[in-house]
Every structure is written in C-alpha cells, then in structure tokens.
Amino acid sequence: MKIVIDGFGGDNAPDEVLKGTALAVKDLGIEVAVTGDIETLKQRMEALGISDNGIELVAAQGVITTEDNPRSILKANAGTSMGVALNMLSRGEVDAFISAGSTAAIVLGGTMIEKRIKGVKRTALVPLMPADGGVKYAVIDGGANLDCRPEMLLQFAILGSCFMETTMGIKNPRVGLLNIGTEEEKGRELEHETKKLLEKAPINFVGYVEAREAPLGAVDVLVTDGFTGNVFLKACEGMGVLMKNSMKSIFFANLKTKLGALLVKKNLKGVLKHLDYKEIGGSPLLGTAKPVFKAHGSSDAKAFFGAFCQAKSFVENNAIEKMTKAIASIVPEEAAEDE
Amino acid sequence: MKIVIDGFGGDNAPDEVLKGTALAVKDLGIEVAVTGDIETLKQRMEALGISDNGIELVAAQGVITTEDNPRSILKANAGTSMGVALNMLSRGEVDAFISAGSTAAIVLGGTMIEKRIKGVKRTALVPLMPADGGVKYAVIDGGANLDCRPEMLLQFAILGSCFMETTMGIKNPRVGLLNIGTEEEKGRELEHETKKLLEKAPINFVGYVEAREAPLGAVDVLVTDGFTGNVFLKACEGMGVLMKNSMKSIFFANLKTKLGALLVKKNLKGVLKHLDYKEIGGSPLLGTAKPVFKAHGSSDAKAFFGAFCQAKSFVENNAIEKMTKAIASIVPEEAAEDE
Numbered sequence: 083m084k085i086v087i088d089g090f091g092g093d094n095a096p097d098e099v100l101k102g103t104a105l106a107v108k109d110l111g112i113e114v115a116v117t118g119d120i121e122t123l124k125q126r127m128e129a130l131g132i133s134d135n136g137i138e139l140v141a142a143q144g145v146i147t148t149e150d151n152p153r154s155i156l157k158a159n160a161g162t163s164m165g166v167a168l169n170m171l172s173r174g175e176v177d178a179f180i181s182a183g184s185t186a187a188i189v190l191g192g193t194m195i196e197k198r199i200k201g202v203k204r205t206a207l208v209p210l211m212p213a214d215g216g217v218k219y220a221v222i223d224g225g226a227n228l229d230c231r232p233e234m235l236l237q238f239a240i241l242g243s244c245f246m247e248t249t250m251g252i253k254n255p256r257v258g259l260l261n262i263g264t265e266e267e268k269g270r271e272l273e274h275e276t277k278k279l280l281e282k283a284p285i286n287f288v289g290y291v292e293a294r295e296a297p298l299g300a301v302d303v304l305v306t307d308g309f310t311g312n313v314f315l316k317a318c319e320g321m322g323v324l325m326k327n328s329m330k331s332i333f334f335a336n337l338k339t340k341l342g343a344l345l346v347k348k349n350l351k352g353v354l355k356h357l358d359y360k361e362i363g364g365s366p367l368l369g370t371a372k373p374v375f376k377a378h379g380s381s382d383a384k385a386f387f388g389a390f391c392q393a394k395s396f397v398e399n400n401a402i403e404k405m406t407k408a409i410a411s412i413v414p415e416e417a418a419e420d421e
Numbered sequence: 422m423k424i425v426i427d428g429f430g431g432d433n434a435p436d437e438v439l440k441g442t443a444l445a446v447k448d449l450g451i452e453v454a455v456t457g458d459i460e461t462l463k464q465r466m467e468a469l470g471i472s473d474n475g476i477e478l479v480a481a482q483g484v485i486t487t488e489d490n491p492r493s494i495l496k497a498n499a500g501t502s503m504g505v506a507l508n509m510l511s512r513g514e515v516d517a518f519i520s521a522g523s524t525a526a527i528v529l530g531g532t533m534i535e536k537r538i539k540g541v542k543r544t545a546l547v548p549l550m551p552a553d554g555g556v557k558y559a560v561i562d563g564g565a566n567l568d569c570r571p572e573m574l575l576q577f578a579i580l581g582s583c584f585m586e587t588t589m590g591i592k593n594p595r596v597g598l599l600n601i602g603t604e605e606e607k608g609r610e611l612e613h614e615t616k617k618l619l620e621k622a623p624i625n626f627v628g629y630v631e632a633r634e635a636p637l638g639a640v641d642v643l644v645t646d647g648f649t650g651n652v653f654l655k656a657c658e659g660m661g662v663l664m665k666n667s668m669k670s671i672f673f674a675n676l677k678t679k680l681g682a683l684l685v686k687k688n689l690k691g692v693l694k695h696l697d698y699k700e701i702g703g704s705p706l707l708g709t710a711k712p713v714f715k716a717h718g719s720s721d722a723k724a725f726f727g728a729f730c731q732a733k734s735f736v737e738n739n740a741i742e743k744m745t746k747a748i749a750s751i752v753p754e755e756a757a758e759d760e
Contacts, residue, residue, distance in 0.1 A: 214663050225601055228609050262564055262651040270567050270648055293655035297663040306652075309609055312601040313649055314656045316632035321660035324553050324636040328696065329668075332688045339688050345681030349671045357667065 084138075085178045085393050086170045089118030090145040090163040092182025093380050096126050099182070102386025107136035109387075110394050115176055117142040117163040142166035145183065152186035156194055164188070168195045171372050178373035178393040180364060182381045189226055192367040192374035199402065201409045203234050205369035206308070207376060208242060209315055210250075212357045213299040220246055221296075221304045224365065225312035232275040235259070235305055236283055240408045241368040242303035243285045248399040249366070249392055255302035258291030260310060265290075272307065280305070284411060293317075322357055364389030366396065368405070373397060423477075424517045424732050425509045428457030429484040429502040431521025432719050435465055438521070441725025446475035448726070449733050454515055456481040456502040481505035484522065491525035495533055503527070507534045510711050517712035517732040519703060521720045528565050531706045531713035538741065540748045542573050544708035545647070546715060547581060548654055549589075551696045552638040559585055560635075560643045563704065564651035571614040574598070574644055575622055579747045580707040581642035582624045587738040588705070588731055594641035597630030599649060604629075611646065619644070623750060632656075661696055703728030705735065707744070712736060 087103060089096045096118060103114045115138045116123060123139050146152075146159040159165050164183045168191045171179040181188055185207065193205045206223040213219050222242040227234060239257050246255040259277055261269040268290065280287040288301060293314055296304050306314065329350070333343035343350075364375035373396050377389040426442060428435045435457060442453045454477040455462060462478050485491075485498040498504050503522045507530045510518040520527055524546065532544045545562040552558050561581040566573060578596050585594040598616055600608040607629065619626045627640060632653055635643050645653065668689070672682035682689075703714035712735050716728040735741075 212663075214666050228601070260652065262567070262648060262655070292659075293652045294659035294662070297656070297659040309601060310649060310652055313599065313632045313645075313653055316601070317636070317653050317656035318660050320631075320633035320636040321657050321664070323633070324551075324696075325660070325664040327553050327637075328692045332685050332692050335685075335688045339685045342681040342684030345684070346671050346674075346678045349674045349678050353667045353671050357663075 083178075083394060083397055084113040084115060084176045085180060085390060085397075086115040086117065086140070086167045086176040087179075087386070087390075088164045088167045088181035088183050089116040089123055089139075089142070090183070092377065094382055095145075095182065096123055097130060098381060098383045099386055100126055100130060100132055101383035102381075102390065103137060104130075104132045105383060105387045106390035110390060112136075112390070112394055113138065114390075115140050115167070115170060117167045117170075119143065140166060140170065146187045148184045148186070150184065150187070152184060152190040155187040155191040159187070164191065168192070171374070172196055177397045178375065180375045180377055180386070180389045180393055182377040182379055182386070185376055185379075188374065188376045189367060192370050196374065197371040198369050199371050199406050199409055202237055202241070202369040204230075204237075205367050206238050206241070207365050208245060208368050209365040211297070211315065211318060213297050215299055216356050217299055218250070219296060219299075219302050219304055220250075221306070221311050221315055222368065223306065223308040223311045224315055225308045227308040229309075230272065230307035232272065232279050235272070235276040235307070236279040236412065237369070237409060239280055239283060239285055239287070239303065239305045240412065241405055242305065244401060244405045244408055245366060245368055245396075246302045248401040248404055249396040250302075251395075252302050254286045256288045256300070257285045257303040257305060258288050258296070258301035260293060260296070260304055260306035260314065261290035263290065263292065276305070284408060325357075326354070364392050366392070371402060371406075373402065422733060422736055423452040423454060423515045424519060424729060425454040425456065425479070425506045425515040426518075426725070426729075427503045427506045427520030427522050428455040428462055428478075428481070429522070431716065433721055434484075434521065435462055436469060437720060437722045438725055439466055439469060439471055440722035441720070441729065442476060443469075443471045444722060444726045445729035449729060451475075451729070451733055452477065453729075454479050454506070454509060456506045456509075458482070479505060479509065485526045487523045487525070489523065489526070491523060491529040494526040494530040498526070503530065507531065510713070511535055516736045517714065519714045519716055519725070519728045519732055521716035521718055521725070524715055524718075527713065527715050528706060531709050535713065536710040537708050538710050538745050538748055541576055541580075541708040543569075543576075544706050545577050545580070546704050547584060547707050548704040550636070550654065550657060552636050554638050555695050556638055557589070558635060558638075558641050558643055559589075560645070560650050560654055561707065562645065562647040562650045563654055564647045566647040568648075569611065569646035571611065571618050574611070574615040574646065575618040575751065576708070576748060578619055578622060578624055578626070578642065578644045579751065580744055581644065583740060583744045583747055584705060584707055584735075585641045587740040587743055588735040589641075590734075591641050593625045595627045595639070596624045596642040596644060597627050597635070597640035599632060599635070599643055599645035599653065600629035602629065602631065615644070623747060664696075665693070703731050705731070710741060710745075712741065
C-alpha cells in the first residue's frame with residue numbers, strides 16, 4: 083500500500099510530516115510518497131535522521147495557503163505540494179491522500195480532482211469527536227454543505243456509518259439525527275423528512291439525538307446539516323478550551339494546588355489526550371471515489387501517524403467499495419446517472 | 422416589590438422553592454407570593470423553620486407537568502401553581518414571575534397570558550452561559566423559534582442587549598451573530614441578511630462570531646435562530662458533563678490522585694460552580710410586556726435565590742421600559758400596529 087502526504091501542509095510542515103511519515107513506514111509497513119521541494123525535504127530528513135527507506139520524494143513547488151482561493155488548486159496551484167499529491171491519487175499512483183493544508187482546498191480538490199462515488203450528491207468532511215469513556219464519534223456534515231436536503235443527509239448517514247464500521251472498527255454503528263429533542267414533533271421540516279428516510283435506510287438508526295447526548299456517547303455517527311454541524315463542533319471545541327483553561331486556573335492557583343497537580347499529572351495527561359482533537363488524526367472527506375484525509379492544521383508527528391493509521395485501515399477494509407454498494411442500494415440506477 | 426413564584430415547579434419543589442424564597446425575602450428585601458396547595462406549603466415551611474414574614478401563600482391546585490400539553494396552561498391547567506402565578510402577573514398583582522416548571526408551558530403561558538412588548542414579533546427564552554474568566558453571556562434564541570427571519574433576530578439582538586445591560590450590569594454589551602466563520606461570505610442567507618440589519622441597529626454589534634469563541638468570552642449576547650441556539654446550548658452542556666466525568670475519572674483513579682484531589686478541592690469547587698448552569702439562576706423570557714423568568718428544572722434554593730436576584734434587578738432597572746423604547750426605535754408605528 084502506498085499513501086501520499088502533502089509534505090508542506092499544516093503549521094508544522096515539513097518536519098512533523100516527515101517524522102509522522104517515518105513512524106508510519108516503520109510501524110504500518112506502508113510506502114509513503116511525500117510531495118514538496120525535494121532539496122528541503124532531503125535536508126530536513128538528514129537533519130532529523132530519517133532514512134529514505136520506504137519514502138518517495140515527489141517534486142512540487144510552493145504551498146496553497148488558506149488565503150489562496152481554494153479553486154486555484156485546480157489550475158494555478160496544481161503544482162503545489164497539495165495539488166501534486168491530489169493528482170497522484172487521481173492517476174491511481176497511490177491508494178490514499180493525506181494533507182494538513184487548507185481545508186477548503188482539500189474539500190474542493192478532493193471533490194473536483196477526484197470523482198465522487200456513483201450517486202453521491204455531495205461530499206462531506208467528517209471530524210471525529212471525543213466522547214465519554216474514551217470513544218469517538220463522527221459528525222457528518224462537519225461544515226461543507228450549509229443547506230442540506232433530506233436526501234443528502236440520508237447519504238451522509240450511510241457514508242458515516244460505513245466509515246465507522248470499516249475504518250474505526252465499530253460494529254453496527256449507532257446513527258443519530260441531531261435534533262433539539264427526541265419527541266416526534268421536535269425539530270424543523272429537515273429533521274422530520276430526514277427521519278422518515280433514515281428509518282428505511284440500511285443503517286442502525288437510533289432516532290433523534292440531542293446535542294447534549296453526543297459527547298456522552300449516545301451515538302457513533304451524528305448526522306446534521308453543515309451549518310448546524312459546524313456550530314456543534316466548534317461549541318464542543320470552545321468548551322474544551324474553556325475546561326482546559328479552568329483546570330489550569332485550578333492547578334496553578336497556589337503551592338498546595340500545584341502539589342495536587344503533580345499527584346494527578348499522569349492521569350490528567352491521559353484524559354486531556356483523549357479530549358484533544360489533535361490526537362484524533364484525520365477527518366475523512368467522504369463521498370469521494372478515492373480516500374482523502376484532512377489532518378488538523380496543527381498536527382504533530384503523532385497526529386500525522388494517526389491519520390496514516392486511519393487511511394491504511396480505510397483502504398484495507400475496502401471502505402470505498404462498501405460505500406459504493408450501500409449508496410447504490412438506496413439510489414436507483416437512473417437517478418445515479420443524472421448526477 | 423413583589424415577585425410571584427410557582428411553588429410546585431421544578432424537581433425540588435416545594436422545599437427548595439421555599440428555602441430560596443426565604444433567602445430572597447431576607448437578603449433582597451422583597452415580598453414573595455408562593456402559589457400551590459396552601460396546607461402543604463404551610464407544613465413544609467414549619468418543617469423547614471421558615472417564617473411567613475414577607476411571604477404570601479396563594480391557593481392553587483395541582484401542577485402542570487412536562488407531559489401536559491403546554492396550551493393547557495391557558496384553560497384546563499389555569500388553576501395550577503404555574504397558571505395562578507401567571508395570572509397574578511397578568512393582573513398586575515406582582516412585579517415579576519418565576520417558575521422552574523415546564524419550559525414549554527412557561528413560554529406559551531408567558532406569551533399568551535401576558536402581552537408582548539409593542540412591536541415584538543416573537544418571545545425568546547434567553548439562557549445565560551458560563552464563559553472563561555467567570556463571566557456569563559446570553560444566548561438568544563435558546564430554542565423557542567426554530568425558523569427565524571432576519572427581523573426576528575434583529576429584535577432578539579436588541580432585547581438581549583437591553584437585558585444584559587439593565588439586569589446583568591454589563592455596559593454596552595457586545596452582541597455577536599453566531600456563524601461558522603467570521604469572513605463576509607460565511608454562513609447562510611439568514612446570517613447575511615441579519616448582519617445587514619444588526620449593523621444599523623442601536624447595539625454594540627461586533628459582527629459574526631464562531632461557536633468556539635462564545636465560551637471563551639468573545640460576546641455578551643450571542644444571537645442565532647432557536648434551532649441552532651438550542652444545539653449550541655446543549656453541546657456546551659454535554660461537553661460540561663463530559664469534562665466533569667473526566668475530572669472524576671482523573672481524581673478517583675487511585676490513592677495518589679485522591680490525595681491530589683484533596684489538595685485542589687476548594688479551587689475545583691469554585692470553578693465547577695461557575696460552570697454549573699444550576700448556579701446561574703433564571704433564564705428570562707424576553708419580549709413579554711412583564712418579567713417572566715424560567716428557573717432550571719433542577720434548581721435548588723441557591724438557584725432560586727439567583728433567579729430572584731435577576732428578577733429584582735430586571736424590575737428595578739426598568740428593563741421592560743427600555744426594551745419597549747429600543748424596539749419602538751426600530752419598528753415603525755404602522756408595522757407595530759399590525760402585530
């Protein structure tokens with residue numbers, strides 16, 4: 083298996099990309115192509131003591147930034163580290179793609195350079211969020227599609243369920259529809275119409291779920307439109323930061339509390355690690371015909387390694403094939419042709 | 422000043438209602454009317470050692486529950502502890518109303534039994550949320566109006582701003598519009614159209630704000646539609662519970678961490694108290710022509726006392742009068758007549 087990674091995507095590129103790559107080559111037994119300025123990559127590998135065993139360096143020029151128009155990934159920025167990597171995936175030279183670069187460019191490039199799975203109306207970025215008890219759940223859509231129709235949410239539910247089952251190893255994932263209550267009459271027309279579709283879908287649909295219950299482990303896949311999904315994710319993120327700041331204010335209050343901090347340090351670290359989105363690895367872009375993963379912009383070597391693990395598991399378990407079959411089962415052949 | 426409280430609303434009624442009432446009478450120098458079964462109230466007051474000084478008991482029969490149709494507060498359940506209290510407010514016998522009972526019944530009763538402020542299209546329940554640094558911010562709408570038009574959000578922004586200024590003592594409150602990014606093009610049509618109105622409104626509008634920034638103290642008033650607002654609130658609540666559970670798992674891991682817990686206990690308690698929605702007191706129902714406060718269902722005496730503090734401050738600072746003027750300044754006389 084060979085995975086391509088955007089060598090210059092993310093705040094800590096290329097060093098952390100290279101360190102994560104070295105870990106992946108060693109521990110996962112995969113080959114990795116790294117795109118970017120070859121001289122710089124070679125120098126950094128030497129400085130970091132990383133051998134070129136299992137690593138192919140692929141020439142690319144410059145980086146697409148978050149300030150660039152994401153559409154420029156198609157032409158003007160096609161030769162950047164991200165553009166070259168996406169085109170390698172598109173030509174079938176690699177099995178999966180990872181980048182910590184501009185989210186908008188990954189979503190646009192992943193959708194335009196790659197094809198979508200037959201019948202899929204929209205692609206969606208699917209972040210994994212920490213829940214109580216050390217588990218994780220997927221939020222789909224995390225922000226790509228602000229105005230969604232029920233049929234789109236149905237597809238998201240199926241894609242998210244396939245992902246959690248194939249890649250995250252969760253049997254029969256519980257799929258919930260985000261709503262402001264669990265009673266029949268709660269919610270907007272979008273929720274009411276989507277619920278009817280999800281009840282008939284080939285998934286383990288557990289009904290409406292309130293935003294409060296998702297971080298407490300009620301679902302494996304949380305389905306909602308991209309606007310609500312993004313608000314949900316960022317509210318969770320903000321509360322996470324608030325809590326971390328609060329803990330700091332508790333532990334650094336005085337000498338006594340600092341001693342207390344020393345005693346719980348190890349356990350605290352483990353819990354914070356679970357709650358840290360950086361540790362989670364990549365968010366897949368689901369709906370594309372080939373595996374596209376977005377790593378967090380502030381990813382370090384460990385986070386990149388996590389993204390490699392996900393991508394490998396995704397490929398090994400034929401996630402795309404299973405998604406294609408599941409989508410075909412709900413989309414009549416004619417309708418799919420229209421797309 | 423006289424405030425009426427629903428004696429049997431909430432999980433801990435009537436004992437915690439009565440204890441909170443006794444505190445309010447003593448510390449705030451107000452009179453309180455408590456509605457409900459008089460015999461029971463008298464017995465509980467005697468058992469709790471609460472004198473009837475400053476407390477009027479007002480006869481009512483039964484309680485409206487969350488299972489009851491909220492509309493029944495208007496007729497079938499008009500004689501319950503909540504119905505009697507609302508009607509006292511409506512007749513002008515008291516200056517403000519507090520209940521920890523069914524939210525839906527309070528919103529419906531507060532809107533139907535009371536009149537709305539002239540020109541106000543919809544009422545909204547406005548929870549106060551904990552933010553970094555020990556401060557609080559208001560979320561409007563918290564869940565009453567799922568589909569909102571820009572004009573409604575404009576009114577919510579003005580009502581919320583007036584509330585934070587008059588009742589919570591925040592000068593020139595920062596009003597932000599919840600969105601999935603701060604760039605011009607981010608968001609749905611609702612956000613784009615609302616932004617135009619807020620820019621011209623008599624408030625301190627700080628522009629779009631991401632869900633992540635609100636718990637970190639970026640705004641005093643967070644404006645959004647009721648669906649998104651409710652998802653936001655409940656996501657924050659769920660993350661709060663997740664964090665509390667995580668802290669428990671840290672501190673109760675072993676003997677060493679338990680000792681650590683002892684050392685930070687006092688500081689931990691203070692922080693948790695700030696983060697606990699129960700401590701915040703009441704959520705006002707804004708837009709009604711008289712003060713209506715919803716206390717959390719699980720309120721204890723302290724939380725009820727907090728609601729009394731808010732209601733008193735609201736009345737003393739002529740919040741309704743100021744809201745009426747502010748709404749009139751944006752609603753032409755003719756438009757107001759149509760309502």
